[in-house]
Amino acid sequence: MISEVFITGSAACLPLDPVPNDRVEAILGMVGGKPSRARRIVLRNNGIQTRHYALDPATGEPVMTHAQLTAAAIRGLGDVGRVDCLATGTSNADQLLPGHGVMVHGELGWPQLEVVSLAGICLSGTAALKYATMAVASGSARRAIATGSELVSPVMRARHFEAESEHRLQALEERPEIAFDKEFLRWMLSDGAGAVLLEPAPGAGMSLRVRWIELFSNAHRLPACMYAGAEKESDGSLRGWARFPVTDWASRSIFSLKQDVRLLNEHVAPVTLTEPIAALRERHGIAPADVDWFLPHISSLYFAPILARTLDEIGFPIPAERWFTNLVSKGNTGSASPYIMLDELIRSGRIRPGQRLLMYVPESGRFSSGFVFLEAV
Incomplete structure (x- = not known):
């Protein structure tokens, strides 16, 4: 069923x-x-x-x-x-x-x-x-x-x-x-x-019909970019916490979060957007005109123009007035950010019946991304 x-x-x-x-x-x-x-x-x-x-x-x-x-x-x-x-x-x-x-x-x-x-x-x-x-x-x-x-x-x-x-x-x-x-x-x-x-x-x-949810992993293409409980080796592989002596756990801050900023800046937009959007077009026939609200989970406003440029380059432009983010006031809350964004937009009363929402959630860990397509009813 x-x-x-x-x-x-x-x-x-x-x-x-x-x-x-x-x-x-x-x-x-x-x-x-x-x-x-x-x-x-x-x-x-x-x-x-x-x-x-x-x-x-x-x-x-x-x-x-x-x-x-x-x-x-x-x-x-x-x-x-x-x-x-x-x-x-x-x-x-x-x-x-x-x-x-x-x-x-x-x-x-x-x-x-x-x-x-x-x-x-x-x-x-x-x-x-x-x-x-x-x-x-x-x-x-x-x-x-x-x-x-x-x-x-x-x-x-x-x-x-x-x-x-x-x-x-x-x-x-x-x-x-x-x-x-x-x-x-x-x-x-x-x-x-x-x-x-x-x-x-x-x-x-107001309810939102879940039209589809798609998740993509690009771990086959790039090494880890954000990680914890490990340290990165010279070849890009991760050495996990269990391979270190217990005495090293504190002195080397094994469990702290780390981010390869250069790898992030170079790859996050093309890898988490370009091929996934092509797949979404093929699977679901989605077009820019189908998106009334675009909710991107971005860790930094630094990436907003990069994402916009990437969308333009792949023929999927979304005007700035259709974007919604509350990063400035709510911060980057990781996996909670899409939920917090969606909740604020719903409560704002700006969504109208028949409008469609595309949520974009990139993850720098190993360059994964997710897309959620919703319709207001």
Whole structure:
């Protein structure tokens, strides 16, 4: 049995008050007691003005767990009745095991249901949305909830970067380009969670019919670009945390997030857009005129003109007035960003029946991307 699937509710949770740029380093802390040399450059390029951290601004200590943050977003959906399937996506659960999904279920205290945890980076939330959609479409779930969430601020605090050994810190000072890559994500990422309710029929108000969801991996083409729990070897391969002595875990900051900025800048637009858009045209016959709202998950406003130029070059131009992003005010929340964007657009009242939305979610981990096509009813 294959039925239609509709997003009948959305919600988001952004912890505590917005944090402006001039307060970021005060909350996350200064590494070695020195102001960051990379911070101003990164913040100027990414265009983010405010973001949210689940950290007490006075102490820098976490005020909630990741499971609690995700559960808060789900509760924002209101009284949804009996839910048969919960699919969660994130890049950093509170623990290695158990999976994030069951920890969220435990926070909610709901009766027995199917729970899946999708791991990855930015695309994990979109993968959770696809799983939940398929659960409803197949008839195995009457109601399903999908989430994308990130709580990264605890690992972005200065104390984790100060774990570097003295000789390694000196090497980083001597190689500023390596220091920049290592510190880049401190000023890019923030906390947030989003959730959507999926059902086989529209709700009482505005609903979004899920026309299709497509995910693409380009791991066969390029090495890892964003990673954690590993270090990159000279040949581009990753050496995972289990291959290092325990004594090296802190001194080498094995578990910190890292981003190969040069690889990202060179490949993210052509690899995650050009071939996938060609595939979408072939599979679904989609054209630019079919897109009333384009919701790109971009980590930085730096990439906006690059994406626009790429779309023009491949014959899929989307005028700027059809773009919607809240990166400037909500920050880059990874797998939660598409949910938080969609929720804000829905609540703005700007979507009209019959309009169609194309969500674009690139992931720099190994250059994956996802596309979600929705129709307002």
